[in-house]
Each structure stands twice: as structure tokens, then as C-alpha cells.
Amino acid sequence: MLKIENLHVSIKGKEILKGVNLEINEGEVHAIMGPNGTGKSTLASVIAGKEIFDVTEGRILYNGKNLLEMSIEDRAREGIFIGFQYPVEIPGVSIANFMRTALDEIRRYRGEEPLTELEFRKMMKEKAKVVELTEKLSTRSVNEGFSGGEKKRNEIFQMAMLEPKLAILDETDSGLDIDALRIVANGVTKLKSPTNSTVVITHYQRLLDYIVPDVVHVLFDGKIVKSGSKELALELEKRGYEWIKQEYESANAQ
Amino acid sequence: MRNKMTSTTTTAIHDECLSDLGRWHVQTEPAPYRPVEEYFHCKVKDIDTQMCIFLNGWYVHDGQPLTTTPEGIIVGSLAEARKRFPEKVLPYLNEPARDRDDEFAALNRERFNDGLFIYLPDNVTAAKPIQLISLTDAEEELMINNRNLIVLGKNAELSFVQCDDSIQFKKSFINNVTLVRLAEDARLSYYKMENKNAESLLFNQVDVEQKGHSQFFSHTMTFNAGYLRNRINVYHTEPFASATFYGLYLVDRKQHVDHEIFIDHQVPDCDSHLLYKGIVDDEAQANFLGHVVVRPDAQRTVAAQTNRNITLTDNAHVTSRPFLEIYADDVKCNHGSTVGQLDDEAMFYLRTRGICERNARMLLMFAFANEIANYIKIDSLKERYMEMIRKRLNGELTICDQCVLHCPHLL
Ligand SMILES: Nc1ncnc2c1ncn2[C@@H]1O[C@H](COP(=O)(O)OP(=O)(O)O)[C@@H](O)[C@H]1O
Ligand SMILES: [Mg+2]
Numbered sequence: 133m134l135k136i137e138n139l140h141v142s143i144k145g146k147e148i149l150k151g152v153n154l155e156i157n158e159g160e161v162h163a164i165m166g167p168n169g170t171g172k173s174t175l176a177s178v179i180a181g182k183e184i185f186d187v188t189e190g191r192i193l194y195n196g197k198n199l200l201e202m203s204i205e206d207r208a209r210e211g212i213f214i215g216f217q218y219p220v221e222i223p224g225v226s227i228a229n230f231m232r233t234a235l236d237e238i239r240r241y242r243g244e245e246p247l248t249e250l251e252f253r254k255m256m257k258e259k260a261k262v263v264e265l266t267e268k269l270s271t272r273s274v275n276e277g278f279s280g281g282e283k284k285r286n287e288i289f290q291m292a293m294l295e296p297k298l299a300i301l302d303e304t305d306s307g308l309d310i311d312a313l314r315i316v317a318n319g320v321t322k323l324k325s326p327t328n329s330t331v332v333i334t335h336y337q338r339l340l341d342y343i344v345p346d347v348v349h350v351l352f353d354g355k356i357v358k359s360g361s362k363e364l365a366l367e368l369e370k371r372g373y374e375w376i377k378q379e380y381e382s383a384n385a386q
Numbered sequence: 387m388r389n390k391m392t393s394t395t396t397t398a399i400h401d402e403c404l405s406d407l408g409r410w411h412v413q414t415e416p417a418p419y420r421p422v423e424e425y426f427h428c429k430v431k432d433i434d435t436q437m438c439i440f441l442n443g444w445y446v447h448d449g450q451p452l453t454t455t456p457e458g459i460i461v462g463s464l465a466e467a468r469k470r471f472p473e474k475v476l477p478y479l480n481e482p483a484r485d486r487d488d489e490f491a492a493l494n495r496e497r498f499n500d501g502l503f504i505y506l507p508d509n510v511t512a513a514k515p516i517q518l519i520s521l522t523d524a525e526e527e528l529m530i531n532n533r534n535l536i537v538l539g540k541n542a543e544l545s546f547v548q549c550d551d552s553i554q555f556k557k558s559f560i561n562n563v564t565l566v567r568l569a570e571d572a573r574l575s576y577y578k579m580e581n582k583n584a585e586s587l588l589f590n591q592v593d594v595e596q597k598g599h600s601q602f603f604s605h606t607m608t609f610n611a612g613y614l615r616n617r618i619n620v621y622h623t624e625p626f627a628s629a630t631f632y633g634l635y636l637v638d639r640k641q642h643v644d645h646e647i648f649i650d651h652q653v654p655d656c657d658s659h660l661l662y663k664g665i666v667d668d669e670a671q672a673n674f675l676g677h678v679v680v681r682p683d684a685q686r687t688v689a690a691q692t693n694r695n696i697t698l699t700d701n702a703h704v705t706s707r708p709f710l711e712i713y714a715d716d717v718k719c720n721h722g723s724t725v726g727q728l729d730d731e732a733m734f735y736l737r738t739r740g741i742c743e744r745n746a747r748m749l750l751m752f753a754f755a756n757e758i759a760n761y762i763k764i765d766s767l768k769e770r771y772m773e774m775i776r777k778r779l780n781g782e783l784t785i786c787d788q789c790v791l792h793c794p795h796l797l
Contacts (some may be wrong), residue, residue: 155763181738182734204738207738209740220731222749225752230741237740237741237742260781294565
């Protein structure tokens with residue numbers, strides 16, 4: 133589904149990603165872990181199409197297509213969804229209007245009829261339940277005045293509305309208390325199907341108790357330096373990243 | 387007190403209007419009556435107003451230049467009211483010029499021949515909004531000087547809607563002054579909608595004098611104009627007067643809009659709040675000049691003014707100058723202004739949900755503009771304005787695809 137080959141990315145001349153290789157197949161759950169500042173969010177942003185990053189080398193294939201040549205909106209219409217670490221506040225744009233516009237455009241792109249007002253409202257209601265958001269939500273402005281937890285729940289709500297094939301959730305679990313974490317994690321689990329794939333970028337093992345990964349990767353210094361089974365997440369939680377760093381440095385020294 | 391506020395009007399515009407007054411055609415008497423439906427149609431759905439139409443500067447009526455209601459409300463031609471109710475009109479018309487009056491105000495004072503007169507006695511609330519629609523329709527290049535007078539008695543209440551529209555595309559120079567006098571506890575909501583052709587030169591000056599506890603609510607929407615200057619001068623002469631101002635201007639091509647708001651807090655315990663927003667596209671130009679004076683006696687004044695602008699091109703030109711001149715020490719005053727582009731982060735976020743660039747821009751611009759429409763207290767008007775904003779931002783609404791008008795050639 134997604135194939136990243138030798139991806140090098142820089143911003144303002146500074147290289148952040150230094151040759152990332154990653155392959156995600158249909159139905160898989162991958163976790164990406166790693167210390168702060170190693171480029172996890174950068175990777176998500178490049179997949180989303182953020183223009184301030186320069187891809188200097190490598191490529192990304194999405195269902196065989198060259199992702200880097202697609203517009204930001206076409207990536208979404210083709211089924212990619214990014215749950216952002218820091219969702220943007222958009223005063224004056226209601227969530228209902230936002231989702232209505234997004235769904236209409238995605239459906240048009242796919243050659244589907246637009247939803248009727250009634251169908252749309254019903255869908256909003258159902259999907260809000262997935263993340264236990266109240267219905268009042270729809271008239272509120274996108275993320276404006278939302279608590280950290282509400283913003284993350286709103287990301288998952290949008291994911292539920294847009295039904296992506298590939299969801300990349302960037303620290304959707306950080307800053308959440310245990311109840312909010314359960315809500316978000318259950319939401320993501322409910323949305324899981326055998327044909328869609330999920331990438332969770334996280335610091336903590338606790339989210340992975342709910343969303344069990346098939347593969348865990350460690351991103352360090354702009355590269356994936358280690359991949360393993362879900363036990364790797366447990367080990368990272370216990371031992372931190374120091375040993376990864378040492379392994380990486382001694383491998384480099386040779 | 388030194389008047390620090392200079393005008394935004396450029397010499398070129400000044401000269402174009404005033405250097406050769408003889409170039410302008412002036413209609414010296416009203417045209418014969420024609421039913422209004424023949425040339426005008428208000429598209430604000432379900433708006434129930436008492437409509438007063440001015441055509442080329444003259445009040446349009448079928449033999450009744452003034453109407454009076456049993457409660458004593460008088461509405462109609464100022465020229466007629468001057469004859470019939472001189473005691474209600476002349477004291478205001480004979481007031482001396484104010485410091486802030488410039489050549490345009492002087493020209494109006496000297497040349498006006500008609501205007502709208504509205505009088506509400508004490509304790510009377512107008513049953514429905516009064517709507518003033520000023521139309522121009524002539525083969526010649528017209529100059530119009532209308533002087534309107536709105537007098538509200540103690541505890542009287544009125545919503546007033548002023549629409550400036552063009553029917554044709556000829557150049558015109560329209561120089562209006564509206565005098566507003568609010569007695570104690572009076573409440574006026576003043577909505578102004580400006581949608582003129584690209585050749586028009588429109589000057590709207592509104593002078594408001596507020597007595598104790600009176601409330602002035604001003605709401606100005608500018609959709610199209612050639613050159614347009616909106617001046618509002620508000621004088622708080624007794625304590626606890628309150629004034630609120632909202633404004634929105636959406637200008638593109640070579641349009642040029644100037645807003646000059648002057649608020650004179652002369653006495654203690656008054657307040658003023660202002661929020662003006664603009665979206666400036668193409669090579670259009672918008673200037674905002676806000677000036678709040680807090681006189682030495684005006685303790686406990688609360689004054690806030692904010693002007694926010696979005697420029698969509700490098701050639702769009704905005705200047706924003708809100709300023710405060712404060713001579714009292716116990717006051718709460720603030721001002722702010724921004725000129726910027728649409729938020730890149732928000733654009734990106736919207737697009738990552740499948741929304742194309744054009745629609746993402748539309749959503750953000752509409753959200754920005756809509757805030758101002760939301761302050762309208764007449765629902766039918768609010769809905770209509772929101773629709774106009776949407777169409778305007780979509781590029782569907784230009785002066786040729788008239789918003790509230792049917793062009794005569796389309797009828
Ligand atoms: N907009 C930006 N401008 C400059 N540097 C950036 C920007 N975004 C990220 N970076 C830099 O890229 C590096 C990786 O950041 P990020 O991808 O956010 O890491 P992570 O998500 O793993 O914590 C950091 O050194 C950060 O400072
Ligand atoms: Mg990050």
C-alpha cells in the first residue's frame with residue numbers, strides 16, 4: 133500500500149530524514165517510536181504533502197502511484213489521513229461545514245453522489261459517538277478553544293468521517309489522560325478493518341495495548357534503525373532509547 | 387484640541403470630485419413618479435421594512451412626501467419636513483460646521499436639496515426597520531448631495547438600513563451626510579450596505595450625537611465600489627452613551643475603500659467598541675483610519691478598536707491606522723490592527739482533508755467575513771448578507787450581477 137524508499141528530507145538546508153525505508157501492506161498496523169526531534173512528524177508531514185519540506189532523494193509509492201507528485205487534497209481523496217500532533221484551530225469554520233465540504237469533494241473525486249443533508253447529519257451523529265464527542269460539536273469552530281484531548285478526539289472523529297485506507301496518527305495519545313486515551317484508542321480500534329492500514333507514531337507503549345502493532349520501528353537520527361515485533365515497544369518503554377543510540381553509534385563506528 | 391486625524395482621501399480623488407463642479411450634472415427637481423417596482427426590486431428575502439427610495443437624489447413618492455403614524459413617527463422628504471416641521475428640522479440643519487467637516491461636508495451643506503428625514507418621539511419604537519435605498523439612474527454623470535436627518539426622542543428605538551446601489555454604469559459623485567441625534571436612552575441600529583458600480587465616487591458621512599445612556603450600533607458592509615469613503619463621527623456628550631461599530635469590506639479589481647471613524651468621548655462613563663475587517667484582492671486598496679479621543683473629563687471610558695485585513699495579492703494595498711488620543715487617566719482603551727494573508731497552516735490542514743485549494747480559501751475567507759455578518763440583529767438581513775458574502779467571495783457577485791437589484795435592462 134505504502135512504500136517509502138531511501139527518503140531524504142530537509143528543511144531550510146538541514147537534513148531531517150536521512151534515508152527512510154518503510155513498507156506498509158494492506159491491513160497492517162505499524163508503530164513508529166523514537167526520541168523527540170528525530171523526524172517522526174516530518175515523515176507524517178511529507179506524506180501529507182507539506183510544501184516547506186524538500187525531498188532531496190528517494191520516493192514514496194502509494195498503491196503504485198508516485199505520492200510526491202500528488203496534490204495535498206488528492207492524497208486525502210486517495211485515502212490517506214494524517215492525525216496531526218498539533219491540529220490547527222480554524223475560527224469561524226464549523227466542523228459540520230468543514231466535514232461537509234471535505235466529504236463532498238472526496239465523493240466527487242471518487243465519482244460518488246454527494247450525501248443528502250439527512251444522511252450527512254446521521255453520519256456525523258454516528259461518528260461522533262465513536263470518540264464520545266457530543267453533538268454540539270458540529271456547530272463549533274474547528275479546534276477553536278478545544279482542550280488538548282478534544283483536539284485529538286476531533287482528529288479521530290474526522291478519520292471516522294473520511295474512512296481512510298491509510299491512517300497515520302501522530303502522537304494522538306500524547307497529553308491524554310487515561311480515559312481520553314481509552315476513548316481515542318477504542319475509536320481507532322473500531323475503525324480498523326482488514327483492508328485499511330494504520331501507522332501510529334507514539335512515545336508510549338500504553339496506546340499499543342489497545343492497537344496492537346504488527347511491526348514496531350524505531351526512528352533515530354532520521355533513519356529507521358530498528359524494526360521488530362510488539363515486544364520491541366515494551367522493551368523501549370522499559371529501557372528507554374539510550375541502548376538504541378549506543379547500538380546505532382557502534383554500528384556506525386565500524 | 388488639535389485634530390490629528392488627516393483624511394485618507396487622496397488629492398487625485400479630491401480633485402476628480404471637486405476641482406470642476408460644473409462637470410457634474412445635477413438633477414434640480416424630482417423626476418415624475420414611476421412605480422418603484424418598475425426599476426427596483428429588493429432581494430432581501432422576507433425583509434419587512436418601511437422602504438424609502440431616493441432616485442438621483444430625490445425622495446420618490448406618489449403625492450405623499452411625508453408620512454406620519456399615530457404614534458407620531460415622521461418619515462419622508464427632508465425638503466418637505468423643513469417646510470412642515472421647521473421646529474423639528476432647522477435646529478439641526480442650522481448647527482454650525484464641526485471641526486472635522488472638510489470640503490465634502492461643506493459642499494453638502496451648501497448644495498443639498500433633499501434627503502431622508504426620520505423623527506421618532508419619546509418612548510416610541512418603530513414597528514419595523516426603515517430602509518433607505520439610494521439609486522442612481524441617469525445618462526449624465528450625476529452629482530448628488532443628500533442630507534439625511536434622523537432624530538430619536540428619549541427612549542425611542544429604531545433599526546435603519548441604508549442601501550447605496552447603482553442601476554446603471556455611468557460615473558457619479560455622491561456626497562451624503564447623515565445627521566443622527568439620539569436623546570437619552572435612545573437606541574439606533576444603523577445598517578449600511580454599499581454596492582456601487584466601478585465608476586462611482588461615494589462619500590458617506592454620518593455624524594452622531596449621543597445623549598446619556600443612548601446606544602448607537604453601526605454595521606457597514608461594502609461589497610463593491612469605485613471609490614468609497616465612509617466617515618463616521620460620533621460625539622458622546624452625556625455619560626453612559628455607548629457606540630458599537632462593525633464593518634466589512636470586500637474589494638477587488640481597482641476598487642478603493644476608505645473608512646474613517648472618529649469617536650469623541652467628551653464625558654465620563656461612555657464606551658465604544660469597533661471591529662472592522664477587510665479582504666482586499668487584485669489591485670484594490672483599503673484604508674482604515676480609526677481615531678478615538680478621550681477628553682480630560684472622560685474618566686472610566688472603555689474604548690476598543692480592532693481592524694483586521696487579509697490581502698490576497700501582492701498588489702492589494704492596505705493601510706490600517708487605529709489610534710487613541712487619551713487625556714484622562716482612569717480609562718480602559720486598546721487598539722489593534724493586522725494585515726496578512728490567509729493562514730497557511732489552516733490552508734494545509736483543510737487540504738489534507740481532501741478540500742481543494744480554492745474551496746479551502748473560500749472557507750477561510752468566508753469564516754473571516756462571516757464574523758461581521760453574525761452581528762446583524764435582523765435575521766432576514768443577516769441571511770441575505772451571508773449569501774452575498776458567499777457569492778461575492780465566489781466571484782459570482784459583481785455589480786453587473788446585481789445583488790439586490792435587477793438591472794432595468796434585465797427587467
Ligand atoms: N518547520 C520547521 N522548521 C525548521 N525545523 C523544523 C521544522 N519542523 C521540524 N523541524 C526540525 O526537524 C526535526 C525533526 O522534527 P520532528 O519531525 O517534529 O520530530 P519528532 O516528531 O520526531 O519529534 C527537529 O530538529 C525540528 O526542529
Ligand atoms: Mg512529532
